[in-house]
Amino acid sequence: MTNFYGKNLCYGDVINVEGDGKIALSNFHVENIYFKYENSLIKTHNPQKNGPNVSLSSCSIKNLYQNFEFYSASLITINQGIVKFDNCNIDNINGIKMGLTSQENQGIVHFISTVINNIYSKYPEPIFYSKNYYKYFSERSLLKIVFFFLFNKKLYNIHECYKTNSCNSFKEKFSETFDSSLLYHSSEIKITLNHCSFDHIYGKKGMKLNDGYISFKNSQIVNSYFENGFLYYPNNNNKEIEVSYNFENVTFSNNKSNKGTFLHISDVISGSKFLLDVRKSNFINNTAEYFGGVIYSEAKKDFSCYNLIFKNSIFEDNTAILGKISYVFDIEHEMLFFPTSLLDDLKSFNNNFVTNPTYLMFDEDYNNTIEIYSGDRIDQEYSSSIYDDYGNKFSLSDDISNSKIEDLIFYEMLFYGKKNEVLRSKIYGSTKSYCLNNSCKFKNLRLVGPPGDYVLELKIVGFGNYEEFLNNSIKLNVKIKECNEPGYIYQDKDGENIKSCYKPICNPKCSNQGVCINDNICDCSKTTYTGRICSERNRLGKNKIFNQIIYIISIGFIIVTIGSIYFVFHHRKNEIIKAGNI
Incomplete structure (x- = not known):
C-alpha cells in the first residue's frame, strides 16, 4: 500500500x-x-509460526498521545515477527507512562535511517522494553537499531520528575522494573545501535539488561542525567546473569549522575558475568555528584573486573567529589585500561582514581606505648585520617551544620587487655563521636584497669556514604603501671570494682598544714583547726573537776537559800523576825 494519510x-x-x-x-x-x-x-498478536512481517518506509508519524495509567508502548507492541521502519520521521510522542517499543519472545524491530524527535513521558519508563516469557525458544529476541539518527536534541525522553527533582512526590510506589530511561530488557536479547544520538535524556538509569548483548557504535550520549549511571549492572533476585556490552567510537559527554555517569555496578554476586569492551571512545566533561565521574563500582569478593576494558579512549574534564574518572571498592576490582601508559598518565593526576576507604593511619608519629597509672587521663589529642588503596586521603566536612547524619562517619573508643580482652577495664570520657575536619580525633580519655598491658582502639562503626571496610580501626598500646608512687592512693573511686591509682586532690587546698588524704577530704587531726579544709579554730576544752566543784557549791547555795526562805516564812510571827521588818 502506498500514499496513506x-x-x-x-x-x-x-x-x-x-x-x-x-x-x-x-x-x-x-x-x-x-x-x-x-x-x-x-500491534501484533497470535502468531502462528514465524509471526507477521510489517514494513513502513518513507513514513511520517506526528503528535501521538498515550493516556494510560500502566506502562504501554505507543509505537510498536510485538510478541513475534518483524517490524521495520525505514527512512521515517517520528515526532512529538507524549504519554503518562509510555515507551516506544515492547517486544516479547522472538519479536524483532528494525529502525533504519529513522529520525525520532520529542519523546516525552511524565513517569520514568524505558523507551525500549523487552521480555521473554517462553524459555524454550532457541533464538534470542533481537532489537536492531541501525542508522538511528537523533540530531539537535531531537530525542527528548525527558522524564518530568527527574528534571524537576520531584520523583518522591509520586503517590504510587516506584517500579524497579521500569526504572531505565532508554532500554530495559528482562530476557536474553541482542541489541545493535549504530550512528545513534541520545540527547537530554533523564531517568533513574540509562540501560539495564538482565541477559544479553549490546553493540553501541559511532554514537553519542550527551547532555543527559542518569541518577545511577547510563549502564547499570545489578544482580536481581540473586540470580547469576550474563551481560555483554561493546562500545566503539562513542562520545559520552556533558552527562550527570549521582554516582558513576557512564557505568554503575552494584549488588553483584559471584558467578555473574559482566563483559564490557570500550574502544576509541571519548568521556568528556561528565559530572557525578558524589563518586565516580565516569565509573562507580561496589563489586567485591569473587566478582572479576578483568573483563571490563577501556582501550584507546580519552578521559577529559570529568569531575566528582571522589574519583574524577573511577571509584571502585578496592584496587583489586579496578577496570583495565590500555595501553598501560594511558592508565599511568591518568593516575598521575590527583583524585582521578579512588577506591572505597581501606585503612586508618595516625597523622603523626605518636609514641607507640602510653605509660600511665590506672585512672590517669590522656590529655594529648590523637588524630588519624582515612585512606584508600591508592593512598588518597579522604576529605571530611568541617561544617557539621550542612551535613546529614547519614553522611557522617562515626567511631567508638574501646579499651581492653592486650593479652586478655576480658580483663576488667573501663574508659571514661567521649567514647563515641564522628570524624570531622578531615580526621578522626580523640583526647581527654580516662583509663582505669589493673596493672598490665592494654589496647586503646578507635573503631569506625558508621561508614556514612562509604562501603564498610575491614581495616576500620587504629590502635595504641597502653601500659598501666604498678601503683607504688609515694603519696598515691590505690582504691576504687568510681564504684566499678576497679581500683585507680591517684594522688588525692583537694580543691580548695587544705589550710593550716592539714593533709589531703583523698579527693576533697582533709585530715585536720594534727592541727589546732577543724572544718572541711582545716580553716576553723578549735574551741577551748572545759576543766571537768573545776566544773564539778562549781556545780556542788552552786547546789549548796541553792539549798541554803531555799532553807532560809522557808525558815523565815515559818517563823514570820516571831518578835525578832518582825523586828527585822521595822
Whole structure:
C-alpha cells in the first residue's frame, strides 16, 4: 500500500496484525493519534509460526498521545515477527507512562535511517522494553537499531520528575522494573545501535539488561542525567546473569549522575558475568555528584573486573567529589585500561582514581606505648585520617551544620587487655563521636584497669556514604603501671570494682598544714583547726573537776537559800523576825 494519510485517530490500534500476515506500507503519514488504553501504532498478536512481517518506509508519524495509567508502548507492541521502519520521521510522542517499543519472545524491530524527535513521558519508563516469557525458544529476541539518527536534541525522553527533582512526590510506589530511561530488557536479547544520538535524556538509569548483548557504535550520549549511571549492572533476585556490552567510537559527554555517569555496578554476586569492551571512545566533561565521574563500582569478593576494558579512549574534564574518572571498592576490582601508559598518565593526576576507604593511619608519629597509672587521663589529642588503596586521603566536612547524619562517619573508643580482652577495664570520657575536619580525633580519655598491658582502639562503626571496610580501626598500646608512687592512693573511686591509682586532690587546698588524704577530704587531726579544709579554730576544752566543784557549791547555795526562805516564812510571827521588818 502506498500514499496513506490518516488524521485525528483515537482509541484503537492503528495497525493490528493477527497471525503471520505481511504488510508493506510506503508514503505512510499519520498525525494526531490518541490512545486511551494499552494501544500502539502497530500491534501484533497470535502468531502462528514465524509471526507477521510489517514494513513502513518513507513514513511520517506526528503528535501521538498515550493516556494510560500502566506502562504501554505507543509505537510498536510485538510478541513475534518483524517490524521495520525505514527512512521515517517520528515526532512529538507524549504519554503518562509510555515507551516506544515492547517486544516479547522472538519479536524483532528494525529502525533504519529513522529520525525520532520529542519523546516525552511524565513517569520514568524505558523507551525500549523487552521480555521473554517462553524459555524454550532457541533464538534470542533481537532489537536492531541501525542508522538511528537523533540530531539537535531531537530525542527528548525527558522524564518530568527527574528534571524537576520531584520523583518522591509520586503517590504510587516506584517500579524497579521500569526504572531505565532508554532500554530495559528482562530476557536474553541482542541489541545493535549504530550512528545513534541520545540527547537530554533523564531517568533513574540509562540501560539495564538482565541477559544479553549490546553493540553501541559511532554514537553519542550527551547532555543527559542518569541518577545511577547510563549502564547499570545489578544482580536481581540473586540470580547469576550474563551481560555483554561493546562500545566503539562513542562520545559520552556533558552527562550527570549521582554516582558513576557512564557505568554503575552494584549488588553483584559471584558467578555473574559482566563483559564490557570500550574502544576509541571519548568521556568528556561528565559530572557525578558524589563518586565516580565516569565509573562507580561496589563489586567485591569473587566478582572479576578483568573483563571490563577501556582501550584507546580519552578521559577529559570529568569531575566528582571522589574519583574524577573511577571509584571502585578496592584496587583489586579496578577496570583495565590500555595501553598501560594511558592508565599511568591518568593516575598521575590527583583524585582521578579512588577506591572505597581501606585503612586508618595516625597523622603523626605518636609514641607507640602510653605509660600511665590506672585512672590517669590522656590529655594529648590523637588524630588519624582515612585512606584508600591508592593512598588518597579522604576529605571530611568541617561544617557539621550542612551535613546529614547519614553522611557522617562515626567511631567508638574501646579499651581492653592486650593479652586478655576480658580483663576488667573501663574508659571514661567521649567514647563515641564522628570524624570531622578531615580526621578522626580523640583526647581527654580516662583509663582505669589493673596493672598490665592494654589496647586503646578507635573503631569506625558508621561508614556514612562509604562501603564498610575491614581495616576500620587504629590502635595504641597502653601500659598501666604498678601503683607504688609515694603519696598515691590505690582504691576504687568510681564504684566499678576497679581500683585507680591517684594522688588525692583537694580543691580548695587544705589550710593550716592539714593533709589531703583523698579527693576533697582533709585530715585536720594534727592541727589546732577543724572544718572541711582545716580553716576553723578549735574551741577551748572545759576543766571537768573545776566544773564539778562549781556545780556542788552552786547546789549548796541553792539549798541554803531555799532553807532560809522557808525558815523565815515559818517563823514570820516571831518578835525578832518582825523586828527585822521595822
